[in-house]
Amino acid sequence: xxxxxxxxxxxxxxxxxxxxxxxxxxxxxxxxxxxxxxxxxxxxxxxxxxxxxxxxxxxxxxxxxxxxxxxxxxxxxxxxxxxxxxxxxxxxxxxxxxxxxxxxxxxxxxxxxxxxxxxxxxxxxxxxxxxxxxxxxxxxxxxxxxxxxxxxxxxxxxxxxxxxxxxxxxxxxxxxxxxxxxxxxxxxxxxxxxxxxxxxxxxxxxxxxxxxxxxxxxxxxxxxxxxxxxxxxxxxxxxxxxxxxxxxxxxxxxxxxxxxxxxxxxxxxxxxxxxxxxxxxxxxxxxxxxxxxxxxxxxxxxxxxxxxxxxxxxxxxxxxxxxxxxx
Amino acid sequence: xxxxxxxxxxxxxxxxxxxxxxxxxxxxxxxxxxxxxxxxxxxxxxxxxxxxxxxxxxxxxxxxxxxxxxxxxxxxxxxxxxxxxxxxxxxxxxxxxxxxxxxxxxxxxxxxxxxxxxxxxxxxxxxxxxxxxxxxxxxxxxxxxxxxxxxxxxxxxxxxxxxxxxxxxxxxxxxxxxxxxxxxxxxxxxxxxxxxxxxxxxxxxxxxxxxxxxxxxxxxxxxxxxxxxxxxxxxxxxxxxxxxxxxxxxxxxxxxxxxxxxxxxxxxxxxxxxxxxxxxxxxxxxxxxxxxxxxxxxxxxxxxxxx
Numbered sequence: 001x002x003x004x005x006x007x008x009x010x011x012x013x014x015x016x017x018x019x020x021x022x023x024x025x026x027x028x029x030x031x032x033x034x035x036x037x038x039x040x041x042x043x044x045x046x047x048x049x050x051x052x053x054x055x056x057x058x059x060x061x062x063x064x065x066x067x068x069x070x071x072x073x074x075x076x077x078x079x080x081x082x083x084x085x086x087x088x089x090x091x092x093x094x095x096x097x098x099x100x101x102x103x104x105x106x107x108x109x110x111x112x113x114x115x116x117x118x119x120x121x122x123x124x125x126x127x128x129x130x131x132x133x134x135x136x137x138x139x140x141x142x143x144x145x146x147x148x149x150x151x152x153x154x155x156x157x158x159x160x161x162x163x164x165x166x167x168x169x170x171x172x173x174x175x176x177x178x179x180x181x182x183x184x185x186x187x188x189x190x191x192x193x194x195x196x197x198x199x200x201x202x203x204x205x206x207x208x209x210x211x212x213x214x215x216x217x218x219x220x221x222x223x224x225x226x227x228x229x230x231x232x233x234x235x236x237x238x239x240x241x242x243x244x245x246x247x248x249x250x251x252x253x254x255x256x257x258x259x260x261x262x263x264x265x266x267x268x269x270x271x272x273x274x275x276x277x278x279x280x281x282x283x284x285x286x287x288x289x290x291x292x293x294x295x296x297x298x299x300x301x302x303x304x305x306x307x308x309x310x311x312x313x314x315x316x317x318x319x320x321x322x323x324x325x326x327x
Numbered sequence: 328x329x330x331x332x333x334x335x336x337x338x339x340x341x342x343x344x345x346x347x348x349x350x351x352x353x354x355x356x357x358x359x360x361x362x363x364x365x366x367x368x369x370x371x372x373x374x375x376x377x378x379x380x381x382x383x384x385x386x387x388x389x390x391x392x393x394x395x396x397x398x399x400x401x402x403x404x405x406x407x408x409x410x411x412x413x414x415x416x417x418x419x420x421x422x423x424x425x426x427x428x429x430x431x432x433x434x435x436x437x438x439x440x441x442x443x444x445x446x447x448x449x450x451x452x453x454x455x456x457x458x459x460x461x462x463x464x465x466x467x468x469x470x471x472x473x474x475x476x477x478x479x480x481x482x483x484x485x486x487x488x489x490x491x492x493x494x495x496x497x498x499x500x501x502x503x504x505x506x507x508x509x510x511x512x513x514x515x516x517x518x519x520x521x522x523x524x525x526x527x528x529x530x531x532x533x534x535x536x537x538x539x540x541x542x543x544x545x546x547x548x549x550x551x552x553x554x555x556x557x558x559x560x561x562x563x564x565x566x567x568x569x570x571x572x573x574x575x576x577x578x579x580x581x582x583x584x585x586x587x588x589x590x591x592x593x594x595x596x597x598x599x600x601x602x603x604x605x606x607x608x609x610x611x612x613x614x615x616x617x618x619x620x621x622x623x624x625x626x627x628x629x630x631x632x633x634x
Contacts, residue, residue, distance in 0.1 A: 041536050042446045045436035049507055050452065052433060056504035057459050060470035067470075121365065124358055138620060139366045142373060145616045145623075146609060147565035149582045153589050153605050154372050157379070163598075165375060168391035199369065207624050231354075260463050264568060268586060282465055289469045302466055310461075 068300040073293045086300035095276055096301065099284040100308075102190055106280065107258035107312075110197045114205055115250070117198070122209035123235055127221070137210075141203035148200075148261070152268035155196045159183050183270055186277040193278055196265055201257060205250055212243035241325055251316045259309050281305050373609070380602035387598045402603035406588070412604050415584035422495050422502070422570075422580060423563045429503035430510055430559055431552070437507075438514035439540050443526070459508030465568055471501060472572045493576040501573060502563045510555050517551030518544065557623055564612065581608055 068086055072079040090096050121140065125133050143151065158165045159182035167179045182192045220238050229237065240247075263282035266272055272279035272287070279287075282305060289298030379387070380402055381395040407413040440446075441453060475491040482490060491497050521544065529539045545552070567582035574580065579587070585604050592601040616623065 038444060038446070038536075042440050042444050045440040045540075046452070049433040049437035049511065052500070052504040053456065053459060053507045056471060056501055057462055057467065057508070058455070060467035060474065061462055063470040063474075064467060117365070120358075121362060124362055128355070128358070130359070130362065136362060136366050137624070138617075139370050141620070141624065142613070142616070143369060145561060145565075145612050146373075147567065147582050147585075147612075149567050149585050149589065150605055150608055153585065153601065154376055156589070156593075157376060157598075157602075158372055163387055163391055165372065165391050172392060202365070203369070256461075256463060260465050263465055268567070268589070286469070295469070295473075298469065302469075305466065 064299050064302045064306070067296050068303045070296040071294070072296040082296070086297050087304075089297065090300060090304065095279065096284060098276055099272075099279040099281050100304075102277075102279060103258060103262060103281045103308075105190060106194055106197065106262050107255065109191075109194045110201075110258060110262075111251070111254040113194070114198050114201055115247075115254070117202055118205035118209055119240075121202070121206045122213055123239060125206070126210055126213040127231065127234075127239075137203075137207070140206055143200045143202070144204045146200075148264040149268050151196060151200055152265060155192070155199075155269060156183070159192055184274055186274055189270060189274065189278040193262065193266060193269065196269065197257070197261055200261065200265075205253075208246060208250055209243060212246040213239055216242050241322075244320075244322055245324060248317060248320050251320065252313045255309050255313050255316065259305060281308070376602050376605050376609070379598065380606045382599060382602075384597075384599060399599065402599035403607075405600045406603040406607060410584065410588055410600055410604060411579075412581065412584055412588075412607050415579050415581045416607065418495055418578055419564060419581040422499050423560060425496060425499035426502035426506075426563045427556060427559055429499060430506055431556070433503070434507055434510040434514060434555075435545065435548075435552070436540065438511045439518055439544060441511065442515045442518035443523075456508045456511055460512060462508075464505045464566075467505075468569055468572050471569075475573065493574055493578065495574065495578060498570060498573050498580075499563075501569060502559075502566070505569075506559050506562060510559060513555050514548065514551055517548050521547050553622060554625075557619060560615075561612070 069081060069083055070079050071082050071086070124130060125137065130136070146154075156164075161167060161181050161184065164182075166182065170176065170178050180188055183189055216239065220242075221234055224234055224238060259280075259282060262280045263286075266278055266280050266283050267286070270278045272283050281301065285298045285301040285305065287298075288294050288301060292298075375391070378395055379391075381397075381399050382402075383396065383399045386393065386396060386399075441449060472492075475497065478491050479486070479489040525543050525547065526539050529543045534543070565582065567580070567586055570580040570583050571586070574583065585608050588601045588604045592598060
């Protein structure tokens with residue numbers, strides 16, 4: 001028993017030679033413990049997790065959909081069924097449309113920039129023997145372990161109008177004309193948020209792409225180098241097609257982070273301001289559900305968010321489907 | 328690429344080699360410069376916060392690039408005591424540890440059973456949990472909050488002060504519950520990769536199902552368990568949306584406390600205390616990251632679910 005708990009990894013077929021004593025074949029059963037009377041054990045193992053999952057995830061999710069059909073303040077017992085009225089109001093709600101546009105804009109900008117830079121960095125780190133690349137990887141991944149509040153606070157220090165890093169540096173370089181109110185300018189604020197999002201997630205995607213690239217066999221590059229292909233051409237002809245699957249997976253992550261990360265960042269950094277110009281979908285839902293106490297209306301926004309992220313993920317995944325390449 | 332072109336005699340392909348001979352070198356320098364610039368763009372703001380936390384009040388006005396004149400530790404005393412960050416720190420530790428204990432206690436057995444036992448409805452359970460991966464907590468915080476308020480109202484005779492809202496243990500429970508899909512997903516995949524022969528041998532020795540799970544399988548699944556603990560730790564420790572909603576009273580977590588400092592700073596320009604508070608939040612995570620970075624990065628490379 002004690003020796004069994006820490007077996008050497010190579011010694012797996014010792015017992016497979018022995019026939020099971022009761023003569024049952026191993027094919028049908030997934031495990032030797034598969035006999036009658038398992039139901040109790042299975043239930044005991046499964047139920048706590050399933051109950052928690054049902055109470056704190058399934059029921060709230062169902063509730064989002066159900067209450068989107070009501071007008072309800074959230075706390076009052078006064079609850080009225082209105083069908084799809086909430087959704088109809090959404091179309092006329094300029095703030096909502098703006099939040100939607102901002103979310104889509106962030107999705108596009110952040111995905112393009114992060115993916116481009118992430119692929120570039122990953123290719124450099126795996127293909128070129130860059131000196132000190134472990135240090136670079138360490139540093140680039142740091143933002144991913146920081147909390148969103150910390151990131152928001154860091155960026156408010158960077159963007160601070162008077163004493164911020166950015167404006168301070170511009171002043172130091174005598175470029176005073178370029179100084180901006182980075183978070184107070186309606187035209188700029190969304191880009192300021194986008195930069196913070198790229199800053200946060202760049203290292204994560206770089207590491208993901210590096211994992212995909214490191215499994216590409218070296219011979220492919222050697223062969224193409226013999227044919228005179230330069231590094232750029234190798235990247236587009238070999239690297240990109242061969243990590244296509246992990247690229248597709250990350251596209252789904254990008255959709256989710258455009259919806260979620262943008263919300264937590266905006267909530268901590270700008271609160272959606274100035275005047276709603278950096279509002280995103282989840283933030284607007286939060287505002288409606290809490291501050292404005294139109295709970296039913298807020299949940300209708302929630303349904304739109306669900307549908308939006310699901311549909312975009314589906315579409316992106318369809319549009320990027322390719323025959324998987326073998327190597 | 329350089330390796331290959333230098334190992335070949337130049338006379339071999341004079342036509343292809345010469346015109347590009349200079350370009351790769353400048354191109355290489357440019358790419359290096361870009362990599363270094365990106366790394367600096369990340370390192371500098373973080374380092375700047377660490378340094379700025381030591382500055383006195385007057386030093387925040389003027390150029391941001393001056394080094395602190397001395398060790399102005401008063402900022403830390405302010406943050407820890409006046410801003411209650413010390414107390415919030417303890418709350419965060421409690422909530423995170425309890426959350427991890429809870430999620431492992433319910434997820435390990437469930438993942439094991441899903442990986443190894445045939446039972447009716449297994450497919451359904453798997454699909455439901457997989458769908459749960461796509462339900463981000465942020466979507467459902469509000470319904471969870473209202474549900475807890477409802478429960479409190481129903482139990483008003485037993486707990487007049489309320490039980491579910493403003494209870495750090497309940498916050499841990501919500502953390503644990505909402506990370507169940509991710510945790511079970513990773514653990515199940517790992518359990519499946521372990522050969523069944525170990526369990527067969529243990530069963531032949533007469534070990535009970537429970538003992539097989541705890542004493543044979545759990546130790547072998549240690550890498551997956553560590554990965555899960557890392558990701559869940561970061562999720563719990565760094566969360567502020569759920570904590571903000573479920574703990575509206577005095578007992579806050581570190582992130583919510585920091586958010587308050589941050590909001591207060593916008594009004595009062597009290598930078599020193601804010602930066603000291605940030606350092607208190609950053610340093611534990613940064614230390615942990617420095618120790619386990621390899622495992623963390625391997626975890627992403629293999630499972631890569633958390634976005």
